[in-house]
Amino acid sequence: xxxxxxxxxxxxxxxxxxxxxxxxxxxxxxxxxxxxxxxxxxxxxxxxxxxxxxxxxxxxxxxxxxxxxxxxxxxxxxxxxxxxxxxxxxxxxxxxxxxxxxxxxxxxxxxxxxxxxxxxxxxxxxxxxxxxxxxxxxxxxxxxxxxxxxxxxxxxxxxxxxxxxxxxxxxxxxxxxxxxxxxxxxxxxxxxxxxxxxxxxxxxxxxxxxxxxxxxxxxxxxxxxxxxxxxxxxxxxxxxxxxxxxxxxxxxxxxxxxxxxxxxxxxxxxxxxxxxxxxxxxxxxxxxxxxxxxxxxxxxxxxxxxxxxxxxxxxxxxxxxxxxxxxxxxxxxxxxxxxxxxxxxxxxxxxxxxxxxxxxxxxxxxxxxxxxxxxxxxxxxxxxxxxxxxxxxxxxxxxxxxxxxxx
Numbered sequence: 001x002x003x004x005x006x007x008x009x010x011x012x013x014x015x016x017x018x019x020x021x022x023x024x025x026x027x028x029x030x031x032x033x034x035x036x037x038x039x040x041x042x043x044x045x046x047x048x049x050x051x052x053x054x055x056x057x058x059x060x061x062x063x064x065x066x067x068x069x070x071x072x073x074x075x076x077x078x079x080x081x082x083x084x085x086x087x088x089x090x091x092x093x094x095x096x097x098x099x100x101x102x103x104x105x106x107x108x109x110x111x112x113x114x115x116x117x118x119x120x121x122x123x124x125x126x127x128x129x130x131x132x133x134x135x136x137x138x139x140x141x142x143x144x145x146x147x148x149x150x151x152x153x154x155x156x157x158x159x160x161x162x163x164x165x166x167x168x169x170x171x172x173x174x175x176x177x178x179x180x181x182x183x184x185x186x187x188x189x190x191x192x193x194x195x196x197x198x199x200x201x202x203x204x205x206x207x208x209x210x211x212x213x214x215x216x217x218x219x220x221x222x223x224x225x226x227x228x229x230x231x232x233x234x235x236x237x238x239x240x241x242x243x244x245x246x247x248x249x250x251x252x253x254x255x256x257x258x259x260x261x262x263x264x265x266x267x268x269x270x271x272x273x274x275x276x277x278x279x280x281x282x283x284x285x286x287x288x289x290x291x292x293x294x295x296x297x298x299x300x301x302x303x304x305x306x307x308x309x310x311x312x313x314x315x316x317x318x319x320x321x322x323x324x325x326x327x328x329x330x331x332x333x334x335x336x337x338x339x340x341x342x343x344x345x346x347x348x349x350x351x352x353x354x355x356x357x358x359x360x361x362x363x364x365x366x367x368x369x370x371x372x373x374x375x376x377x378x379x380x381x382x383x384x385x386x387x388x389x390x391x392x393x394x395x396x397x398x399x400x401x402x403x404x405x406x407x
Contacts, residue, residue, distance in 0.1 A: 069095065
């Protein structure tokens with residue numbers, strides 16, 4: 001342990017990382033530099049610097065990564081249509097690589113020997129942090145206290161914090177593990193560990209429970225350029241402002257609550273409750289626009305790679321060559337995903353209320369039930385069906401002949 005003289009810790013001010021600072025100093029006799037990444041978690045950052053210093057950090061970095069997070073991590077995943085196991089919009093998954101990248105940058109700048117994270121040995125985040133470090137600076141050592149120390153539960157961590165005089169924003173009465181950024185808020189642990197339990201009303205900290213949402217629907221319009229969201233209700237907004245606006249509108253109308261028992265990378269199932277109001281709106285709107293602008297073959301193939309893209313992000317493979325290659329494919333598909341989508345939000349539901357695009361492939365003159373003979377000859381369908389169905393016809397003939405032979 002003596003070769004580690006300086007460690008950069010991914011610090012959030014939460015329970016786990018709060019107790020890690022004194023633990024590192026006790027066990028490694030090293031200097032600890034705290035790095036807190038601002039990915040849009042809001043007022044939670046206000047007391048972080050003072051708290052980290054009081055806990056024993058020699059220096060504190062607070063890195064504002066919110067705009068980069070949305071533009072370079074959230075938007076590419078949205079354009080890919082990547083959703084993990086049909087529900088999870090990857091809010092924690094793609095936040096970890098940008099945090100770990102900042103961690104590496106500071107470690108190199110400070111001449112640190114190691115980085116440290118507070119992810120548990122049971123979760124996915126340990127993989128996401130460490131794969132990013134391996135991809136960007138494999139020479140750095142990695143310290144993962146949850147795989148080393150005697151603390152075995154969140155209750156143990158609370159006791160350790162109390163013994164060392166460290167205030168933490170968690171109590172044994174409400175011991176949820178939460179992760180928040182501008183994209184989402186996640187809740188795990190405590191009574192949620194039993195999938196039979198409905199989330200208690202006080203779990204939701206962002207989103208209005210649908211039954212308490214307004215009785216009148218809200219109509220909104222979301223504009224896209226080449227698959228990237230650019231406006232709300234006709235007003236052009238930067239990435240952070242746009243997502244913040246949709247979070248507000250969605251949360252007020254009960255949008256974006258997801259409750260899932262997901263398959264963790266490390267081999268177990270876990271139950272998480274996610275609040276993702278703006279994200280839910282954007283995924284729905286983006287999909288609606290793709291219905292208009294993508295041809296059948298491209299759309300169907302894109303649906304297949306969306307599953308793989310989601311797995312790569314979930315598994316911490318953000319800096320993998322395959323994800324970067326998939327980005328090239330996705331960007332190509334998005335060249336015509338430009339237009340406006342109108343949505344109706346009502347008590348937790350998102351409903352399409354129309355979409356327009358200058359690149360729409362929907363042609364009313366062809367699809368109409370009225371006269372379209374100049375553009376579409378109904379008689380052409382007969383030859384198409386004969387050729388398309390030829391393998392079925394040949395197989396049926398073979399089976400009939402085989403039956404005669406065996407009689």
